[in-house]
Amino acid sequence: xxxxxxxxEEEEVIPDSTVSESAQSESEEILSTQxxxxxxxxxxxxPPRDETPHGExxxxxxxxxxxSSSQDSQxxxxxxxxxxxxxxxxxxxxxxxxxxSKEMSSRHVSSRDGSRFSPLSLAxxxxxIFVKTKSRMDRRHQFALLILHDxxxxxxxxxxxxDVFCEDLRAQEETMECQTTFIQLAPLPEIEEVEIIxxxxxxxxxxxYGRSHCVPAAPEDSQQMLGELLQSPxxxxxxxxxxxxxxxxxxxxxxFNAICDLDRKCLSYVYEVxxxxxxxxxxxxxxxxxxxxxxxxxxxxxKLQSNEDVS
Amino acid sequence: MSSEHSVLKxxxxxxxxxxxxxxxxxxxxxxxxxxxxxxxxxxxxLTQTKEPCGDRFKIYIPFxxxxxxxxxxxxxxxxxxxxxxxFLGENGNFDPDIEKLENLTDWDPKxxxxxxxxxxxxxxxxxxxxxxxxxxxxxxxxxxxxLQGLEACDDVEVHMxxxxxxxxxxxxxxxxxxxxxxxxxxxxxxxxDPGEDLAVLLAKxxxxxxxxxxxxxxxxxxxxxxxxxxxxxxxxxxPTGGCLLDYVPQVQDFLQKQIDYxxxxxxxxxEYVAAFISRFGGSVxxxxxxxxxxLSLVLEWNEFFFVLHIELPSRFPQDMPVFTFQSCYHxxxxxxxxxVSVQKSYPYxxxxxxxEMAHRARLFILDTIPQFQKVSVSSTKL
Numbered sequence: 001x002x003x004x005x006x007x008x009e010e011e012e013v014i015p016d017s018t019v020s021e022s023a024q025s026e027s028e029e030i031l032s033t034q035x036x037x038x039x040x041x042x043x044x045x046x047p048p049r050d051e052t053p054h055g056e057x058x059x060x061x062x063x064x065x066x067x068s069s070s071q072d073s074q075x076x077x078x079x080x081x082x083x084x085x086x087x088x089x090x091x092x093x094x095x096x097x098x099x100x101s102k103e104m105s106s107r108h109v110s111s112r113d114g115s116r117f118s119p120l121s122l123a124x125x126x127x128x129i130f131v132k133t134k135s136r137m138d139r140r141h142q143f144a145l146l147i148l149h150d151x152x153x154x155x156x157x158x159x160x161x162x163d164v165f166c167e168d169l170r171a172q173e174e175t176m177e178c179q180t181t182f183i184q185l186a187p188l189p190e191i192e193e194v195e196i197i198x199x200x201x202x203x204x205x206x207x208x209y210g211r212s213h214c215v216p217a218a219p220e221d222s223q224q225m226l227g228e229l230l231q232s233p234x235x236x237x238x239x240x241x242x243x244x245x246x247x248x249x250x251x252x253x254x255x256f257n258a259i260c261d262l263d264r265k266c267l268s269y270v271y272e273v274x275x276x277x278x279x280x281x282x283x284x285x286x287x288x289x290x291x292x293x294x295x296x297x298x299x300x301x302x303k304l305q306s307n308e309d310v311s
Numbered sequence: 312m313s314s315e316h317s318v319l320k321x322x323x324x325x326x327x328x329x330x331x332x333x334x335x336x337x338x339x340x341x342x343x344x345x346x347x348x349x350x351x352x353x354x355x356x357l358t359q360t361k362e363p364c365g366d367r368f369k370i371y372i373p374f375x376x377x378x379x380x381x382x383x384x385x386x387x388x389x390x391x392x393x394x395x396x397x398f399l400g401e402n403g404n405f406d407p408d409i410e411k412l413e414n415l416t417d418w419d420p421k422x423x424x425x426x427x428x429x430x431x432x433x434x435x436x437x438x439x440x441x442x443x444x445x446x447x448x449x450x451x452x453x454x455x456x457x458l459q460g461l462e463a464c465d466d467v468e469v470h471m472x473x474x475x476x477x478x479x480x481x482x483x484x485x486x487x488x489x490x491x492x493x494x495x496x497x498x499x500x501x502x503x504d505p506g507e508d509l510a511v512l513l514a515k516x517x518x519x520x521x522x523x524x525x526x527x528x529x530x531x532x533x534x535x536x537x538x539x540x541x542x543x544x545x546x547x548x549x550p551t552g553g554c555l556l557d558y559v560p561q562v563q564d565f566l567q568k569q570i571d572y573x574x575x576x577x578x579x580x581x582e583y584v585a586a587f588i589s590r591f592g593g594s595v596x597x598x599x600x601x602x603x604x605x606l607s608l609v610l611e612w613n614e615f616f617f618v619l620h621i622e623l624p625s626r627f628p629q630d631m632p633v634f635t636f637q638s639c640y641h642x643x644x645x646x647x648x649x650x651v652s653v654q655k656s657y658p659y660x661x662x663x664x665x666x667e668m669a670h671r672a673r674l675f676i677l678d679t680i681p682q683f684q685k686v687s688v689s690s691t692k693l
Contacts, residue, residue, distance in 0.1 A: 088600045129639060129649050133618060136637075136649075137597055137607050278640070282616045285609050285639035290597035301593025302611040304677060 085233055087293045091140035091201045093158055096127055097208060099148045100172060104210040107244065111277040119210045119242045120172075122277065126284035127208070128166045133288055135162040147172060148209075199234055204291055207239040207259070212250040215258050230264040236291040237262055240283050241272040269297050314349070321351040321365040325390035329426035330368070336427050347371040353387060366390070369399075372434070375470035375486040376513045379437070383426075393418035394426070396433065400473075407436040444471045448519040451483055457556040458487065463563035465490045475518065483516040485555060489563050496537045496570060497577045499601045504533035512546075512562050514555060524549045528562065538569045579628050579665075580604065586665030587621070590673065609639070612680045616640075617687075618649075619676065628661035634672070636679065638687040650687045654679065 104120040111117065117125075134141050143165045145156040156168040209216065218226045229235060239259045243252040256272050263270060271283035286300065294300075315334050319327055330348060351365035366387035372379040382397040393415050398405045409416060414428035422428075445451035451469070458464045465488040472482045491510045493501060509531035517523040528543040535543065547561050580603035588595055591608050596618070598606035606621045618637040624630040634657065638650040657675045659668070 086600075089597045125642075129642065132642075132649055133637065133639075137605075137620065278614070281640045282611075285616050285618060288596045288607075288609060288618065290595075293597050293600070294595055295593055299593055302609060302616065304610045304612045304673065304680070 085199065085202075085292055089138065089290055089293060090199055091138065091142065092134070092290065093142045093144070093201055093203045094134065095144045095146055095203065095205045096131075096169075097146045097148055097152065097205060098123060098127070098169075098172065099208055099210040101148070101211050101214070103212060104242075107210075109275045109277055117277060122280050123208050123210070123242070124169055124172070126281055127169055129281075130206075130284050130288060131162045131165055131169075135160070137288075145169060145172075202234045202236060202291055204236045204238060206287065207237065208242070209239060209255070209259065210242045212244040212252045212255065215251055215255050217258065227264065230262060236267060238269045238287050238291075239271070240280075240287065241270070242280065243272060243274055245274045267291065267296065269294075318348050318351055318368070321363050322368075323353070323364045323366050323385070323387040323390060324362070326366055326385050326387065328423040332423045332427050333370070333430065336424070346373065354384070370430075372430070374434075374437070375441075375468035376484040376515070377470050377472060381433075391420035393429070405437060405440050407433060407440070411436055438468065441469050441471060445469060445483065445519075450521045451516070451519055454485065454516075454521065454555045457554065458485075458559065461556065461559060463489060463560040478518075480518045480520075483519060485514040485516070487512045487514065487555070487559055489559070489566060491534060491566060491570075493534065493537055493570065495574045497574070497602070500537045500573070501533060504536055506533050507531055508534055510534055510566055512559065514549070514558075521554075522552075524553075526558070526562070538566075538573060542566075542569050576627065577603070580623050582665035583623065583627070583632070583668060584665075586669040587672070589666075590669040610676070612677070612684075615680070615684050617680065617683065631655070631657070631659040631661075634675075636683045638683075641687050641690075644690070650690065652679075652683050652686065 100120070104123070105118045108116045108118055109122070131143050134143070139160060142158040142160050143156070143162070144154065144158045145165060145168055146152050146154050155172070156165055159165055230237065239262070241256055241259055243255065244250050246252040252274075256270075260270055262268070269287055269289070271286070273279045273283060286302070319331060319334075322330055333346065334348065348368055348370050350369040352367050353364045354366055364387045366385040368383055370381050370383055372381065380399040382399060384395040384397070386392055412429065412432045414425060414432050418429075419425050442455065445455060455467070455469055458467045467488070468484075468486040470484045470486070472484065474481050489510045489512055491508050493508045509529075511529045513527045513529060515525045515527070517525070526546060526549045528546045530538070530543050546565055547558075549558055584598055584603045584606050587606055587608075588598065591610070594608045594610050596607040596609055604623045608619045608621075610617060610619060616639050618639055620635040620637060622633045622635070624632065634654040636652045636654070641650040642648065643650045654675075657679075658671055663671070
């Protein structure tokens with residue numbers, strides 16, 4: 001595997017001044033929705049169902065319990081976490097964050113039949129399959145494309161149309177030397193305040209990260225804001241990390257741990273892959289799962305036939 | 312609403328409140344259709360004034376599938392006097408006993424609902440009047456009295472229409488409100504429809520002999536939406552020589568069956584989805600948690616991953632769900648969409664429980680997947 005050109009500053013996270021200004025206005029917006037959500041959360045803890053039309057909430061509860069009770073037989077734990085939101089297939093607003101650092105195009109992996117792919121071309125391919133499949137499952141899902149250079153750039157705002165999204169996706173070619181990364185979930189849409197059960201939609205951030213030398217971190221002054229965002233019941237963060245095989249001269253493991261650290265609620269799906277092209281596709285397929293209806297990552301089980309099954 | 316607004320504007324301000332109340336609360340009787348007011352005019356006035364001074368108008372009241380047309384006449388010079396009524400058209404013979412119209416004899420000008428109350432009195436008398444009319448016809452009298460106290464009949468209005476030309480005969484309408492209870496219907500079918508649950512049966516007797524009867528079922532929008540828009544069209548035929556005593560319960564039964572059917576289908580779908588989630592819970596992608604019409608899973612067979620979409624048809628369980636296998640590795644060359652293979656036919660019985668269906672589905676998937684893998688790989692290149 002070819003290694004990326006290493007840069008001296010790879011470990012420092014120095015906010016670019018221009019970017020942090022734009023972060024300011026967005027963060028204010030984000031902060032205010034956070035406060036509104038906090039109120040909603042507080043209300044939710046007391047019997048919240050009195051506020052809702054009785055017929056509907058009772059029905060939802062019984063639906064949720066009927067279906068979840070059958071799932072409990074498979075789920076081993078985490079009943080309390082799932083109780084926060086009912087298991088409804090509300091529309092998702094999915095932000096695909098695609099890393100466009102140089103490593104994404106300079107490395108290459110081989111598939112079983114010998115074809116060679118860069119992580120970027122693989123990512124584009126699996127994202128396209130993902131978006132089209134998601135859209136097939138429910139036309140109400142929306143997709144936005146955010147690319148990560150030194151700073152995140154919104155390429156496509158939320159759209160229902162998978163073709164529009166994929167066209168923009170395919171056009172992403174230029175990768176850059178990226179010396180810094182931030183975790184800046186910008187621009188996040190304002191989550192609607194109305195907390196009727198079920199939520200009108202949830203937001204899912206799908207991070208496709210490809211650097212083996214640059215550890216993502218949040219600048220000091222936005223750590224708290226980030227923490228609050230990640231605790232929001234309506235926001236989910238999933239990640240697929242493609243990296244060089246762990247070695248002395250790279251930080252793959254450290255980066256993977258940093259990404260896992262973002263999973264504050266223990267509801268994320270985080271996958272990593274180094275060279276296995278098939279695995280890359282498999283992980284993306286698992287990421288199709290709706291955050292409110294899927295089991296926790298530890299409870300996932302996909303095998304149709306166990307080893308003991310010979311019927 | 313805008314026509315109501317213009318009607319109100321034309322009225323004398325002291326008369327307006329009574330009419331406003333009628334428009335808001337005046338739906339009396341079995342009620343099929345809305346009460347209407349039009350043709351506002353004014354009688355002679357003492358002073359020439361540009362103020363609105365309409366003090367008489369026509370009112371159309373829906374009754375037993377017809378529309379009664381009355382004229383209501385106030386006097387803008389003495390707005391605290393009670394109004395006069397003229398019964399137009401075929402109702403010309405309606406001559407209520409004024410002693411029985413308490414709200415008219417004790418007209419309270421300060422109560423804005425006074426006109427509503429008078430109309431209610433009049434409607435009550437009108438119903439009696441109609442009942443008297445049909446007393447002369449043994450067949451109709453029988454029909455009417457047989458409906459009283461019938462479980463399948465909440466309320467009935469009868470109305471004799473205009474005499475048929477060249478005969479002494481008249482068509483007669485029976486409007487029957489049927490009891491209907493939508494509470495078992497799943498919420499998602501009714502939550503967007505406010506308004507009442509209403510089902511009325513209009514039986515038009517073409518003549519007083521009752522030899523030809525045309526039935527029609529009318530449902531409020533909420534009921535129509537919940538039961539399916541075709542329901543009103545499919546009521547049983549009125550049997551020749553039959554009578555309402557037998558027929559009305561038949562229709563009631565039909566409606567109840569529609570409700571039961573909807574509820575049962577919903578339960579079956581829910582059971583199916585629950586069984587699949589129970590069996591494949593670790594592989595759930597998403598499922599329709601409201602009407603249980605679809606479910607998607609991601610599964611693995613011999614390290615080959617694939618997506619399975621399951622769609623339940625509207626006539627489940629009579630019709631079997633459709634299984635669509637989808638590749639997570641390949642896009643089809645023809646349309647750029649993920650490669651799929653649709654299976655509409657596989658071992659299935661509507662009599663199986665949801666669990667049995669899930670079990671058999673797994674066997675079918677195991678049988679099908681090797682071929683799917685081959686085809687999806689060979690017809691597209693990774």
